[in-house]
Amino acid sequence: MFSFKEQVEIKEKLIEFAQKSLIEDITKLDLQEEFNLEGWRKCAAWGIMGMPIPQEYGGKELDSLTTIYALEGLGYGCKDNGLLFSIAAHIWACEFPILTFGTQEQKLKYLPSLVKGEIIGGHAVTETEAGSDVYNLKTTATRKGDRYVLNGSKIFVTNGTIANLILVFANLEPALGKRGITGFLVEKDFPGFIVKKKMSKMGLRTAQMAELLLDNCEIPVSNRLGKEGAGMAIFSHSMEWERGFILASAIGSMERLLDQCVQYAKQRQQFQQPIGKFQQISSKLVDMKLRLETARGLLYKFGWLKQMGKSAFMEAAMTKLYISESWVQSCLDALQIHGGYGYLTELELERELRDALGSRVYSGTSEIQRQIIAQFMGL
Ligand SMILES: Cc1cc2nc3c(=O)[nH]c(=O)nc-3n(C[C@H](O)[C@H](O)[C@H](O)COP(=O)(O)OP(=O)(O)OC[C@H]3O[C@@H](n4cnc5c(N)ncnc54)[C@H](O)[C@@H]3O)c2cc1C
Structure with missing residues (x-):
């Protein structure tokens, strides 16, 4: 645990870092709805994507309050809320569920590159008929040998056009309702994973948003996150962290x-x-x-x-x-x-x-x- 003095120092360091380094022309990027790749790389080099992640996966292992102080400093110094939103989705909606529910193999495979910002993460749960009523999702998953096959579509996916890894929620047993929902770690190159279109929005325009299609998308069994049917628990747990920190x-x-x-x-x-x-x-x-x-x-x-x-x-x-x-x-x-x-x-x-x-x-x-x-x- 960090002392209050150290927490304040971290906040000040982040303000200084953001004011000195995150100096891209946000007005222009916002107008063009462009991702702030330079800013992303600088934040990754600082270690921001790994702040709450244990050192064994390359993170800084900051405790919760210290992470909050650091993010506050970042928000004070950096005016690119879209970039900060992309980073938040990456940390809380992708890294954190993997850290909490992933196997050691999954953690070792994905967390170090997510922490370094070499790959970009996100999560996809929302669908046209499943917004607030999120567990009404219709994307299905079917087990076929050593694979799952996913079919359905997702909307409003933050980082959707640029993500390499998306935590997708689908239903393995629709007859069980929400108890059939399961999480899958989907890589962008898996067959049947399609970025259908970029979605334009009024704000946070440097954060990229997409509609995704899962067209017989094949996922190795080793990429299921948690147990079959554990999707609701994973989603609810990650929402607690995301809502608190985002x-x-x-x-x-x-x-x-x-x-x-x-x-x-x-x-x-x-x-x-x-x-x-x-x-x-x-x-x-x-x-x-x-x-x-x-x-x-x-x-x-x-x-x-x-x-x-x-x-x-x-x-x-x-x-x-x-x-x-x-x-x-x-x-x-x-x-x-x-x-x-x-x-x-x-x-x-x-x-x-x-x-x-x-x-x-x-x-x-x-x-x-x-x-x-x-x-x-x-x-
Ligand atoms: C910037 C942005 C980023 C997003 N990123 C992601 C992402 O990365 N991944 C992802 O899966 N989703 C993402 N979403 C989707 C987001 O989670 C949904 O938009 C949100 O949950 C609301 O769903 P909806 O848009 O379908 O609205 P609806 O659920 O249709 O709601 C419409 C209106 O009805 C109200 N309403 C609905 N149900 C009730 C109720 N029971 N009681 C009272 N009022 C109610 C709502 O509050 C709202 O005002 C993102 C959305 C935005 C805007």
Whole structure:
């Protein structure tokens, strides 16, 4: 476990790394919906993709809270939320399920190259008829000798066009309903794995998203993740981790936005005084600060629970819900504080808002997070 002093140092190192090295033209990449490959390589070289992964697989083996501090620093220093989203999908939706449910052979085969960023990971569960109602998925798997054959299609797959390895969920025994769902580690070169089309979206545009087709896609039995029928447990476990950690970098973004807004409110003069002297502006800044600190508190509590080895399914839902809603509102406030300049592309606030809006949908919508929390409250 790292000390608080070390955690703060790691956060500062990541801010410095991101501000000095992740200097690609994000406005251009966003416009062209291009993956930030340079940024990906630099993050991989720093060891970001392996932060929570044990050293025996090449990772940095940071504990949960230290990983959170590092991701916060990254979010503060790096404005490419699409890149950070790609990295988050890679870590929480691919590396982590392999680490938790994989055989030693699978871990040794995939984790070192995922950690080095040499291969890109993702996961595919969503289908046209299975969004929030995710276990209603229709992709099937059939055992044939030493292989499984997968048939179906997946949508909204983050990293879909560029991933080398995708954790695909399919149903082996549809008659069993969700208890038939099973996870498979699908390599992009397996026969029958097809990237059907790239999906365009309003924000996080440097993160690549795809619709995938599994057309008699053949998977060796050794690439099944966990037992037959364990898919629901794997998915639910990885959602807990993903929901808890995926917006740690958004806390950094919110802190950066707040600093930028405070500075602007002190410097921008209207009616012969700084706009920060108007209570309607300072109230917005106070609300941004409150949102940041309360969201951070939820995130740290989640990180602490995971560090203690506790289950934190409800806390993950609260963390995801509160950070995503706060991030969107703080982006709106930041735009308003900057007036007409905030609306300009070059100020990069409109992109931040577009990026933030996605967080209310991925990893389970805000409505679904509320439903989970309500269930834990016995409702
Ligand atoms: C940027 C982004 C990245 C994504 N990445 C991935 C990925 O890598 N892999 C992957 O598999 N999927 C991914 N997804 C898909 C994502 O998980 C789904 O979009 C999400 O779960 C919602 O499903 P849906 O879009 O079908 O909406 P629907 O489920 O159709 O929901 C439509 C609306 O109805 C509401 N609703 C639905 N059910 C209920 C209910 N029971 N109670 C109250 N309201 C309800 C929803 O909250 C929403 O407002 C991604 C999505 C986005 C936007």
